[in-house]
Amino acid sequence: MGTGYVFRCKDCGKEYGMSFGLGFGYSDECQKLRQAALSGELGDEWRRIMSENEYYIIKAENYLYYCRNCGRWEFGPKLSIYAPKDLEDLLEQQRGDKTVREWGYDPWGLMSKEDYKLIRRYRHVCPECKKAMKQYGEHDWESFHKLHLKCPDCNGELAFDESTGIMWD
Ligand SMILES: [Zn+2]
Ligand SMILES: [Zn+2]
Numbered sequence: 001m002g003t004g005y006v007f008r009c010k011d012c013g014k015e016y017g018m019s020f021g022l023g024f025g026y027s028d029e030c031q032k033l034r035q036a037a038l039s040g041e042l043g044d045e046w047r048r049i050m051s052e053n054e055y056y057i058i059k060a061e062n063y064l065y066y067c068r069n070c071g072r073w074e075f076g077p078k079l080s081i082y083a084p085k086d087l088e089d090l091l092e093q094q095r096g097d098k099t100v101r102e103w104g105y106d107p108w109g110l111m112s113k114e115d116y117k118l119i120r121r122y123r124h125v126c127p128e129c130k131k132a133m134k135q136y137g138e139h140d141w142e143s144f145h146k147l148h149l150k151c152p153d154c155n156g157e158l159a160f161d162e163s164t165g166i167m168w169d
Contacts, residue, residue: 011156
């Protein structure tokens with residue numbers, strides 16, 4: 001389940017789509033983020049922690065990040081790391097026609113929130129001013145559509161497309 005929104009630049013017309021929540025390919029996204037962490041793409045600390053246990057996962061849910069200081073924004077997955085609360089118990093759980101142990105990973109990932117605990121919180125920091133960015137999830141759209149986001153290309157004002165906000169399964 002997820003929601004998608006579109007912002008359009010009033011000056012250059014460029015569109016920015018934001019897809020929140022758990023859509024299709026959620027499990028693949030979790031696997032991709034895991035690989036990115038293991039390859040060192042997300043930094044040394046993330047590589048070290050993720051290599052400690054093959055059932056640690058990174059949430060593939062997207063968020064909008066906004067710097068209240070300079071107005072810079074980014075859209076992308078939250079990179080916090082979650083660990084199974086009880087690994088033995090998780091391995092025996094049925095995911096479709098196989099257990100997590102048989103899959104070799106948890107294809108449902110964080111959709112089964114009660115099975116995981118947060119072990120390392122990722123702080124999204126503004127690349128410009130190094131301040132912590134504020135995070136907005138799909139249910140915060142009433143706040144973030146009032147942020148007056150600027151177009152990263154031309155610095156024009158972005159308009160929220162009222163016709164968007166599509167839900168999908
Ligand atoms: Zn623009
Ligand atoms: Zn900033």
